[in-house]
Amino acid sequence: MASGFLGALLGPQRRARFLAGHLTDVLVVAVLAVLVVAVSRPAVVDGRIDLSDATAVLTLVAAAVGSAAAIVALVTGRLSGDPRPSWFGAALLLYGVVLLPLSALVLPQYPAGTPRLAVLTMFVISLCILVAALRPPPALGAWGGWALAALALVIGGVIASEEESPFTRMVATSPLYSIVVQSGWALVAVLFLLDGYRRPSRIRARMGLGLLIVAVSQLYRAIVPGREPTAGLVYPSLRVLGMAVVLTALLTMALRAVTQMQDDYDQLQDTLGEASALLERATGQTAERDHELRNGLAGLAGAAQMLTTRPGDDPQVARMREAVLAELNRLRQMLQTPITVEDTVADPMVDERDAALLDYGPAYAPVVPSPGADTAEHDVGEALRTLVDLRDGRCITLDTQDDLPPVAAPESLTRQVVTNLLANCDRHAPRTSVVVRARLADEPGLVAVEVRDHGPGLPDGQEQLEIVRGRHDEAAGGSGLGLHISAQLAREHGGTLVLRTVDEPRGCLAVLTLPVAR
Template sequence: MTENPGPVRRRSMMWSGLENIAAPVRRLFATTSIFRLAVLATSSAPSTASPIRLPSRTERRIVAIGRALDAVAAGDLHRRLPVGSASDDLDRVAQAVNTMLDQLAETMEGLRQVSADVAHELRTPLTRLRTTLQRLEAQTDPLDRPIAKDALAQIDSINQVFRFMLQIAQIEAGSPRSRFVPIDMADLCRTVEELYEPILEDDGRPFTVDICGCGATWVAGDRDLLIQMIANLLDNALRHTPPGTGVAMRLARQSAGEVLLEVTDRGPGVPESERDKVFRRLYRLERSRGSEGTGLGLSLVAAVVSLHRSTVCLSDNDPGLKVSIVLPATAPG
């Protein structure tokens, strides 16, 4: 049976892939330099000279490769560069890059699987530990029960982290996509509004909701996950903003066949240099390290957004944070 290559072996395979790319890339740069010189010569020649152009087929291939690389850079590790039948330098570069992308995707999948396996394996012993602590709490001296209650709260917090990690792993695997149905985001946002309005009212916070009434806010998705996504954004806003500050939710239809969801607050916001990092698992801003939370709320949001082939962007609400999610619209169900 063939053994899976370890991390060191994978790394050496990737460096080998880079070496395979080096020679054709050098030739491409040389060709490009010659082409640029030819263009310069043509531009300085009389106006009757014919402009030099790349063959249309080569130009189309370069454009296709560029689009594929843009998709990979945006996080689509399943995208591959197109490989033709010419077996030229472009094809050799594309094949070598695709080989490295296969190895990178395998490594990333292995890391995701490890975190999911750890969370799954620890769930049972943690549940047993909680049961034991409950028994101890019932049997211990009343003066010592606060200690047992604190231990139970810590176990619950750990369990919540592992539940989030397992859920994120399931979402990233794409399994919930089989449950996608047409969903009216306007109706879904009203459901969330009904759930959170009493919470914000009790907390003395204004809650502004602006839902598009055009009836064209349908998306294909998993209703429970979309509700959890919005709930995580609202919980995040409540947790990281001063008491009494408002939270707003807006839903609108965009002209390009997209549905825009925004959740905004009036808190301290997120520094621009940290906005990509907050979607990482267990990542927390320095000022938030002492507050409640798992550090996985926005990671789950990012996973749900990716599952629905959507985009999420953090920006300044002046003051506060604006989270904008753009989902592809679909026909009403």
């Protein structure tokens, strides 16, 4: 409804702009026509120039302008994909290259006979092509007009080769047939004008103006045949003006087609740029997610090994199961694959409590409180104990300060960041002891989580690491994504992540700070 209202609102404005522009075109063409008639009338040109030679020159100029207009029309049709300019160009080429030179320069030497009938026949076919150019038959496509132009040449040649008959003599001596044909040209010009008013299209209307001027000149010649020298140069001069008006209209159409192609190309470039940026971003997100999944699965592998070697009634097994399910919950959140409680409870291998741990979709309520549920605040100590349980037997010591306040961040953040830090310890300081500590930070209102290994420390003797995406130690492996993701997550929740080298004993210390929940 909004687009229809807008179209109805802009329609009158567009028509008003068209009428104003068209009236300007009419005024300019009328002024030019008056000037042409004024300088080419017999009182001005008689006795000053050779009228026969001037008429021949002006005829050739009109033919050249018409041929140029035909070429422009053909190019415009190819650029825009619209068959109408191609049909119009075929009629103009037939007129400019064949009919105009024959009718103005050759036929005056043959006052009677079949050549004049051949020219009139080709004129009729060219008029049919012009009429079809308003709405070309879809079955004939863009080249149908050119096929008809070639057919006109064949028919004209056949008629010209025939012997003269009383009918051809009657056509040659009577101006009636020529006047009818030229009136048809004027009618076609009026049709183009009406088509320009209907669209509204200033270019179509300008083409109609040019054809109308040519039609007027043609009618003038038909009414006074063979007497151009006594009438000055009005007829050939108006014909040049009409062809020039048609050429300017077609050049404007070609310019618009080129501009539209440039706009489409620019839009395509913008679309390709956006698609490239989206692809690059998606590739980066995929790499980050894959990195996190690898780290999470590394912890699950050790936990799964323990679950297969300890008796089922061991309390440690129950804790380990909850830790495994909580880590699976975090990994599934990354994959964004919702699993409903109904689906998991239906599985005989998963009990009701385990199903609640696996349920993380916002549209599904857990059956019982879930230690893996992602909330706006959480107990850091509990989250760290779960992660250490997943890595049981890997020389990890947990030290948490008593009565730590909850932090204002999802539990999945702490799990993800600390998982990345522990994976870095495994990579850069393998088989060394790791201490995970949670305490109140020195700065008020913050909780600090420290992960300290006993490895060689930061590379190249750095005291503190500048965390940059993709920066990593090639000798130790890795992708350089884990620390970048972790630091970004910390910043997004009002915290920080810092890595620095420590001594006594030497190692690397990572400190994650998160704001206390209020």
